[in-house]
Amino acid sequence: MKSISSCLPSLPPPLTFSTLQELAANRKGFARVILKKGKTQLFKDGSPMVYSGAVDRIIGRPPPKTGDVVLVADGSEKPIGWGLYNSASMFCIRLMQLEDEALRDASCALDMEKLLERRLDAAINLRRSLGLPSADTNAYRLVNSEGDRLSGLIVDVFGDVAVVASSAAWVEKYRFEIESFIGRISGVNHVNWRPSVDILKEEGLDVTGLENFKSCSNVDKVQVIENGISYSVSLEGQKTGFYADQRENRRLIYSISSSQRVLDVCCYSGGFALNAAAGGADDVIGVDSSAPALELAKENVQLNNLDPGRISFSKEDASEFMKRAASKNDAWDLVILDPPKLAPRRKVLQSASGMYRSLNSLAMQITKKGGLLMTCSCSGAMTQSGLFLRTLKGAATMSGRRITVLRHAGAACDHPIDPSYPEGAYLTNYLLRIL
Incomplete structure (x- = not known):
């Protein structure tokens, strides 16, 4: 893959301005957003999101409009960086470059x-x-x-x-x-x-x-390929159409599914189920409530020339399927539970925790004793709260089972997280042994 820069004219040599303030003075027209005293260090440390409550005043006429480049300064009006302004959002500014970066290389300073x-x-x-x-x-x-x-x-x-x-x-x-x-x-x-x-x-x-x-x-x-397995991706499907974040977790399922009976709950287009079947599972069932998702899953079975006698899909509510299986004492060697986002906001975290607990309790009941459960949460509020493992412990108590943690993972490595903005972490994936 060629870089963008190789397709564009080369950049001009770095400018000689020593600070953002001098650069802005020479270019004119940049408003300054002054932060409240005591609110600066968080952003100097790298947090990119400046909340409106951290802003003391804005200097500049006319005032900046949404999308405008603005200087961001501390209480003494010394610039700490620059970013993009929003007059309506709780995120008043998204910081794009800090002062020390502009000092090292001013070629991108104040130029989005x-x-x-x-x-x-x-x-x-x-x-x-x-x-x-x-x-x-x-x-x-x-x-x-x-x-x-x-x-x-x-x-x-x-x-x-x-x-x-x-x-x-x-x-x-x-x-x-x-x-x-x-x-x-x-x-x-x-x-x-x-x-x-x-x-x-x-x-x-x-x-x-x-x-x-x-x-x-x-x-x-x-049509794409991931870890050697082909997928038909609907670009009108959920999110961007395909969950690339689970790539490394799907690879693990491939490696541990040989000769196993596998259940993939909330399977979407069959990612985990396909990996289990390709990895040599004896029998694989995928469950989802979305008919279009299951059509993709069935298409993906054909794309990979998998034996339809060993992998099948059922359109059903996840809870109802697991309740019925538990009532019949049906159980699987390996269960994957990857529900949709249940806690889109922190204010619903408590109710979402109850839903996660109930779903995982059912999943544990239908996992054979000594079997494995891979369970996931894609809710940022749940991941960032650190409550997911506690919720899983509650689910184990509810189901009368015990659990041990074999692996704790997140999104694949092409989903980097800035530690200065931990709110960017959203996916939690646990591999549990169910006893």
Whole structure:
């Protein structure tokens, strides 16, 4: 994969300004956002999200508009960095570059287009160093929001299609530039734009035109390969269409499924089930309530020439399926439970914990004694609270079982997390032994 920079004119040599303040003075027109005293260190330490409550005042006439580049300064009006302003969001500013970075290299300072190019190049180089794409995997995450220092921007690559998930006003403002840069990546022939409408409403955008948005790429399905297994991906499906974050966890299922009886609950398009079957499982059942998802799963069975006598799918509510199985004392050697996001906000964490506990209690009841349960939460609120393991312990008590933890994992390595912004962590995956 060629870098974006190799397709564009070379950057000019670094500017000689010593500070952002001097640079802004020479370019004119940049408002300054002054932080309250005592609120600066968090952002100097790298947190990219400046909440409106941390802002003391804004200096500049006319005042900045959403998407404008602004200087960010401490209480003494000394710049600490620059970012993109939002007049409506609780995230008043998304910091893009700190003062010390501008001192080392001013070529991107206060210039979002150049910074985009630089950060996308860095993202490409990181994935290349991780071996992505490769001969047996061409589905991966290219940009992971704060983890790649482009807060609000997610880009997944599926074969020759790049899917852009937009969840920030600035991303919508720079859509043309983002599509242009990504479209120049070697091997990418189509760019699908998927705005996160509910989040963009909170960003203060008029989403009227986005409610029934369809990307203009005219591609609605693509075939990809991951760890040597082929998938048909619907680009109108959940999230960006495919959960690349579970790649390393699916590989583990492949390696431990030989001669096992396997149940994949909330299977979506069959990722875990396919890996179990390909890994030599004797019998695999996938359960999901979505008919379109199961159609994809069945298509994927055919794509991989798997024996349909060893892998099947059932359209059913997860809880009802597991309750009926438990009532018949049916049990599996290996159970995977990967429910949808149950706690989209912290305020519903308590009720979501109850749902996770109930689902996992049922899953434990239908796992053979000594068998394995891989259980997941993709709710950021649950992962960040650290309550998931406690919830699993409660589920074990509820089901009359005991558990031991064999493995604790998160998203695949192409989903980097900035430790200065732990809110970016969302996926938790536990492999448990059920006793």
